[in-house]
Structure formats: structure tokens, C-alpha cells
Amino acid sequence: GAGVSQSPRYKVAKRGQDVALRCDPISGHVSLFWYQQALGQGPEFLTYFQNEAQLDKSGLPSDRFFAERPEGSVSTLKIQRTQQEDSAVYLCASSTTGGGQPQHFGDGTRLSIL
Amino acid sequence: DQQVKQNSPSLSVQEGRISILNCDYTNSMFDYFLWYKKYPAEGPTFLISISSIKDKNEDGRFTVFLNKSAKHLSLHIVPSQPGDSAVYFCAANGSWGKLQFGAGTQVVVTP
Numbered sequence: 001g002a003g004v005s006q007s008p009r010y011k012v013a014k015r016g017q018d019v020a021l022r023c024d025p026i027s028g029h030v031s032l033f034w035y036q037q038a039l040g041q042g043p044e045f046l047t048y049f050q051n052e053a054q055l056d057k058s059g060l061p062s063d064r065f066f067a068e069r070p071e072g073s074v075s076t077l078k079i080q081r082t083q084q085e086d087s088a089v090y091l092c093a094s095s096t097t098g099g100g101q102p103q104h105f106g107d108g109t110r111l112s113i114l
Numbered sequence: 115d116q117q118v119k120q121n122s123p124s125l126s127v128q129e130g131r132i133s134i135l136n137c138d139y140t141n142s143m144f145d146y147f148l149w150y151k152k153y154p155a156e157g158p159t160f161l162i163s164i165s166s167i168k169d170k171n172e173d174g175r176f177t178v179f180l181n182k183s184a185k186h187l188s189l190h191i192v193p194s195q196p197g198d199s200a201v202y203f204c205a206a207n208g209s210w211g212k213l214q215f216g217a218g219t220q221v222v223v224t225p
Binding site: 004006031033035040041042043044045048050055056091093095097100101102103104105106107108 | 155163210212
């Protein structure tokens, strides 16, 4: 389809393992965002890319979280040494530009840390 | 700190009637506001937006009102339909696109 695609849809990992979450934005979208959504809450900003440049990573909870978008299209969010508090839905969104345009979201990856 | 608040966690409305969802914000630098709709196990879907230079935007059954002096916006859905049953999120943008979301309002449309 033409929407934002995320994989895997579900990920179960043991505490201490590393995980990688993938986001395929809408073709041609310059801006890409990662959000974390806890149960019963709204999405919370993690990080923002404009093309391949990571312009804001102020929302990343710790240095265990790392995101990249090396060629300005697909992005990967990596979490090292996972902890139980990392369990959440991770949402990716893209837009044509930064501000003033709606962001279009993927269906998310539900991460469960045992 | 929560800069966008949706104080009603749930709303029940009869089919055919109006649904009114409310949202308050604290940051006067926000210049663009959006409403998203979310079904279980799916990502948020963009519904409607409004720039801070306007006070109303309409798209079919959906109308968003913005009151800047009160730092308040609302979403009206008329008439409400069963397919409108979902969680609705209010979001605000202060710079380059970073969105801040409210906690959401669960809408249930009853026959």
C-alpha cells in the first residue's frame, strides 16, 4: 500500500535483549517521526528526522535508544539491553514537511519485554 | 508536563446526534492543531486540522473550533455514526512538526 509500513507488528523479547524496529515511510516524505505510546496514553515524541538528518532526539528515554535513517527513507529504531518499562507501542509517522502538515502514522510495533 | 489535555476519557452519544470532544492546551506557541482517530490495533488516522490563524475548519461531518484566548479547541461530529466509535486524540504542533498529544477520548456511538 501507499501508507506508512512498520515491522514487525508484534515483538516479544526477554529483558536485556536488543531489538530493532523498522519503519517504511510514505514515498517522498521528507520528515519522519518516532513516537512511543503507553497503554491508555497518547503518543509521546521520541525523535525526528528530516531526510537522513536526525534533527531532534530529545524524547529518547535513555542512551539505550538509538534511531537512524541512513538514506533518508527507511528508518530503524533500536533499543539495547531492553527493560520492562520499554514495553509499549512504537509508532512511526511521516509527513511531506515538518510543521503545518499532518503526519501519517503506521500501525505501530507492539513491544513486550518479559 | 502535560501541555495538551483531554479531560474527558470517554463519551457516549446516540447515533445521529452530535459528538463534541474538547481539548485544552497550555503552550501559546502552538500554531497548528490536529485531531486523530484511532481504532484498536491500528495507528492514529488523521481527521482534521486547524491553523492558529483560523477559528474554524470544516470537513464533511467534522468541524474543529479553536479559541486561542481560552487555549481551547473542540471537535464536532454531526451526525454521529456507529463507525465513529473510536479513540480520538487531540494534538498540537509548536515547531517543525513535533506533536504533543492529549491522552485521548473514547467515543461510543450507540444505536
